[in-house]
Amino acid sequence: xxxxxxxxxxxxxxxxxxxxxxxxxxxxxxxxxxxxxxxxxxxxxxxxxxxxxxxxxxxxxxxxxxxxxxxxxxxxxxxxxxxxxxxxxxxxxxxxxxxxxxxxxxxxxxxxxxxxxxxxxxxxxxxxxxxxxxxxxxxxxxxxxxxxxxxxxxxxxxxxxxxxxxxxxxxxxxxxxxxxxxxxxxxxxxxxxxxxxxxxxxxxxxxxxxxxxxxxxxxxxxxxxxxxxxxxxxxxxxxxxxxxxxxxxxxxxxxxxxxxxxxxxxxxxxxxxxxxxxxxxxxxxxxxxxxxxxxxxxxxxxxx
Amino acid sequence: xxxxxxxxxxxxxxxxxxxxxxxxxxxxxxxxxxxxxxxxxxxxxxxxxxxxxxxxxxxxxxxxxxxxxxxxxxxxxxxxxxxxxxxxxxxxxxxxxxxxxxxxxxxxxxxxxxxxxxxxxxxxxxxxxxxxxxxxxxxxxxxxxxxxxxxxxxxxxxxxxxxxxxxxxxxxxxxxxxxxxxxxxxxxxxxxxxxxxxxxxxxxxxxxxxxxxxxxxxxxxxxxxxxxxxxxxxx
Numbered sequence: 001x002x003x004x005x006x007x008x009x010x011x012x013x014x015x016x017x018x019x020x021x022x023x024x025x026x027x028x029x030x031x032x033x034x035x036x037x038x039x040x041x042x043x044x045x046x047x048x049x050x051x052x053x054x055x056x057x058x059x060x061x062x063x064x065x066x067x068x069x070x071x072x073x074x075x076x077x078x079x080x081x082x083x084x085x086x087x088x089x090x091x092x093x094x095x096x097x098x099x100x101x102x103x104x105x106x107x108x109x110x111x112x113x114x115x116x117x118x119x120x121x122x123x124x125x126x127x128x129x130x131x132x133x134x135x136x137x138x139x140x141x142x143x144x145x146x147x148x149x150x151x152x153x154x155x156x157x158x159x160x161x162x163x164x165x166x167x168x169x170x171x172x173x174x175x176x177x178x179x180x181x182x183x184x185x186x187x188x189x190x191x192x193x194x195x196x197x198x199x200x201x202x203x204x205x206x207x208x209x210x211x212x213x214x215x216x217x218x219x220x221x222x223x224x225x226x227x228x229x230x231x232x233x234x235x236x237x238x239x240x241x242x243x244x245x246x247x248x249x250x251x252x253x254x255x256x257x258x259x260x261x262x263x264x265x266x267x268x269x270x271x272x273x274x275x276x277x278x279x280x281x282x283x284x285x286x287x288x289x290x291x292x293x294x295x296x297x298x299x300x301x302x303x304x
Numbered sequence: 305x306x307x308x309x310x311x312x313x314x315x316x317x318x319x320x321x322x323x324x325x326x327x328x329x330x331x332x333x334x335x336x337x338x339x340x341x342x343x344x345x346x347x348x349x350x351x352x353x354x355x356x357x358x359x360x361x362x363x364x365x366x367x368x369x370x371x372x373x374x375x376x377x378x379x380x381x382x383x384x385x386x387x388x389x390x391x392x393x394x395x396x397x398x399x400x401x402x403x404x405x406x407x408x409x410x411x412x413x414x415x416x417x418x419x420x421x422x423x424x425x426x427x428x429x430x431x432x433x434x435x436x437x438x439x440x441x442x443x444x445x446x447x448x449x450x451x452x453x454x455x456x457x458x459x460x461x462x463x464x465x466x467x468x469x470x471x472x473x474x475x476x477x478x479x480x481x482x483x484x485x486x487x488x489x490x491x492x493x494x495x496x497x498x499x500x501x502x503x504x505x506x507x508x509x510x511x512x513x514x515x516x517x518x519x520x521x522x523x524x525x526x527x528x529x530x531x532x533x534x535x536x537x538x539x
Contacts, residue, residue: 004341004468006503007510011342011468047469059521063529070533112382226522233518237510241521242339242503248525252532289380297434298383301394301471302368 007240008052014246016046021250025064028251029071029258030265031274032214034061034195034221037122037281039247049301052240055232059244061225064251065218071259072215079167079212083220085174086181086198090224093185101190117191119285125200126278132204133272153205168212176206181220188224195221196278203271210267214259325489326352326481328460333493335466336500343468346495348477349461357400357407357482358452360462361418362495364395364444365473371431389435392425394471396445399462403449409485416480416487420447443467472497 002011020042024035036057043053072078104113159173180201188194195217202208202217233239262270328350335344348360369389374381400407404419413422420436427435439445444467452462475495481488499507510517 002340002342002468004337004339004503006499006506009469009471059525062522062525063532066526066529067533070530112377112380115380115382229522229525230515230518233510233521234514237514239510239518239521241506241510241517241524244521245524245528248528252528256532289382291381293374293381295438296374297431297438298372298374299435299438300370302370302388 003242003246005048005052005240005243007056007238008048008243010047012046012048012243017243017246018250021060021064021247022254023250024060024247025068025251025254026258026261027254027277028064028218029068029255029260030214030262031258031270032068032072032195032199032217033274033277034065034225036061037193037196038277043243048240048243049238051232051236051238052243055229055236055238056240056243056247058225058228058232059239059241060247060251062222062229063248064255065222065225067252068255068259069215069218069222071256072218075215075263076167077212077215078219079165079208079216080219081163082165082168082170082177082206082208083216085177086184086216087220087223089178089181089183090185090188090194090220091227093182093187094189094224094227095185096182097186097189100186104190114191115285115289117187118193119282119289121187121191121193121197122278122282122285125196126275126282128204129200129271130275130279133268133275136268137272153207156205157207168206168208168216170206170208172206180205185224188228194224199274210270214262326350326356326358326479326491328477328479328491328493330477330493330495333495335470335495335497337472337498337503338500339502341468341503343470344466346464346466347461348464348479348493349459350479350491351459352481353483354457355483356488357402358460359401359404359408359418359480359482360397360399360452361416361478361480362395362397362464362475363393363478364471364475364497365393366391367394367471368392369435371427371435373431373434387427387431389425389427393423394444394473395466395475396420396423396439397464398447399451399464400449401452401454401460407482407485408487412485412487416478418480420445442469444470466497470497472499 001014003014004011020039024039027033027035027038039057040053043057044050069078157172157176159175161174162171163174164171180198184194184198184201187197198217199213202213203210208216229239328348331347331349335346352358369392370386371389372383372386375384398404398419404413408418413419417423425432425435436445452460454460475497477493477495479491479493481490498504
């Protein structure tokens with residue numbers, strides 16, 4: 001069954017969008033990642049104009065992160081105080097990010113910067129999580145090494161302005177999550193990826209308990225997604241509500257399923273799965289970047 | 305319905321006394337894009353003098369396009385500079401009774417921009433080929449010599465197809481009557497492709513009341529997200 005998307009101005013199969021939404025929702029619920037790095041390329045691949053794909057994806061993200069974080073909140077797995085600090089950093093970061101974006105555009109290297117940062121970020125994150133999760137899956141880690149882990153990046157958590165995050169059982173500097181939020185905000189507005197960097201940072205830099213990570217990350221992304229949606233709606237008129245609603249219906253069903261699954265799976269498996277996703281995506285990006293493309297030209301309609 | 309229209313048209317035409325050189329019409333003057341729109345088929349039909357050739361050209365609303373070439377730098381493929389192409393028809397279809405070179409002079413092809421080869425795009429050769437190839441792949445550009453069928457000696461018809469992602473706007477169907485490489489008569493028929501109903505309302509709202517629309521989409525997402533979060537409680 002096809003549905004006509006009024007902003008994208010094309011007909012798309014409903015079941016395709018629905019399925020795509022369900023997969024993203026499931027990932028959001030399972031890992032707390034928003035899956036933008038998966039969905040946006042697929043939407044563009046089926047012919048939806050990139051501005052519409054990005055904006056509508058942000059809109060459906062609101063729904064899947066809400067339904068996902070409700071499930072986490074019910075199990076007490078959301079650290080609201082930490083989410084708030086991350087959020088403040090994120091807003092400041094996204095403002096700076098927009099400024100950097102214009103600067104890069106002005107100097108004309110935006111395409112190169114985006115491509116290389118994507119590859120570097122996804123590969124390094126993927127490898128890091130992969131090695132960690134393999135170690136813990138194979139029980140290579142000894143008690144002694146877990147103490148060493150606790151010491152790692154200690155200076156970062158011990159910056160001034162320490163406060164207590166009771167839910168996460170952490171007593172760390174306010175500046176640590178603020179800086180992470182900031183960096184993620186910058187990345188989000190330049191590259192359109194955020195949570196994929198935020199989650200490893202929460203795990204490895206803040207030493208947050210693994211079970212608190214997805215819920216907290218999802219909760220703070222609700223607000224970011226709202227502001228991104230409104231910004232796109234006002235400046236580009238590119239939010240397609242029909243596209244968003246179809247994706248959304250899929251994702252709200254997928255998200256609770258994913259989060260229920262995440263209650264059952266031990267965090268090592270979750271990390272391993274996340275690492276595989278990241279490495280898969282980055283190897284695809286590397287392959288695409290170096291192999292000769294099928295179409296040597298990109299043609300787009302310019303929106304005024 | 306189309307058949308009846310043709311008969312009706314034929315009666316009018318024969319009652320007309322003095323014969324116009326060409327007379328054509330579309331089976332529909334409005335294509336409505338509704339929520340389930342999957343593309344549309346139309347028939348252009350008409351009557352002409354005997355032993356003439358017919359050339360039909362349809363042009364869609366002009367849009368601004370951009371084209372970027374991918375180049376290899378340090379082993380990486382990336383986009384080069386963007387070339388902007390203002391005011392290019394977003395849809396172009398050409399149908400005729402015989403290959404264009406056989407029935408028209410080069411001069412006329414250029415003057416009326418009557419073929420993909422002579423369509424003015426303001427691009428150099430390599431970008432031009434790339435653009436036209438891309439538009440043909442999307443079914444927006446099409447050149448079909450010999451797709452105009454004659455019924456009997458002087459009635460003709462052409463089947464037209466518009467894909468689901470056809471840009472809305474005002475289209476113009478130009479019909480040319482050709483004899484001995486000279487255009488002897490021509491007619492233009494407007495065709496409206498409009499969004500109707502919900503999809504039209506959404507598009508209008510997104511553009512005229514952007515804040516309201518943005519807030520509405522957010523509220524929708526919040527509503528469905530919350531609903532799902534509570535309905536799909538464990539089990």
